[in-house]
Amino acid sequence: MLDDVDRRILRLMQNDPAQSLPDLAKAMGMTPARVTRRVEKLRTDGVLQPSRAVINWRALGFSIEVSLRITLDKTQPRAFDEFLEAARAVPAVIEIQTFLGRVDVRLSLIARDLPDYQRLYREAILTLPHIADIEALMTVANVKSDESLPI
Structure with missing residues (x-):
């Protein structure tokens, strides 16, 4: 279901969930458009849950x-x-x-x-x-x- 690129995106997002998609794309060595498509697919497939504020x-x-x-x-x-x-x-x-x-x-x-x-x-x-x-x-x-x- 997930390829190596998806796994790397997920690892980077877990390490810094607040980073922007352009920053994520830079860390991945990919274009922002390509990373955005990948992230949207992960959301559509239910792998990434909607973001929410975590309150202490x-x-x-x-x-x-x-x-x-x-x-x-x-x-x-x-x-x-x-x-x-x-x-x-x-x-x-x-x-x-x-x-x-x-x-x-x-x-x-x-x-x-x-x-x-x-x-x-x-x-x-x-x-x-x-x-x-x-x-x-x-x-x-x-x-x-x-x-x-x-x-």
């Missing part, structure tokens, strides 16, 4: 990240759908993942401090529908957070 939530005053492992009451036919709909509406929830196995859902949420987390937990999390069991894991350190791929 810690710089905005959030200091706590908690991972909640949730098991749902699967005797309820719409448990997953109703839970996910309600969880999406909680602004402090920054990530939702679903799983196969004992744990059904993992929520990642942020809070300003421990009292803020306790308030969120009582007012927003414990009110979510169909929770059978919940386990909270507070993040102590983020050892690796890298979305770069070995291309």
Whole structure:
């Protein structure tokens, strides 16, 4: 699917995602038009996702990240759908993942401090529908957070 030129473009873009297409073309030793066509094809093929701003939530005053492992009451036919709909509406929830196995859902949420987390937990999390069991894991350190791929 990808040739060596595509892989090189992707590596350079991962190393410096803010670089302009002319700068990328210069680094590739190609014309800007050719690099632009390649990048557009990678976007069209779904290899490159749309760009988005990544905001450092810690710089905005959030200091706590908690991972909640949730098991749902699967005797309820719409448990997953109703839970996910309600969880999406909680602004402090920054990530939702679903799983196969004992744990059904993992929520990642942020809070300003421990009292803020306790308030969120009582007012927003414990009110979510169909929770059978919940386990909270507070993040102590983020050892690796890298979305770069070995291309």
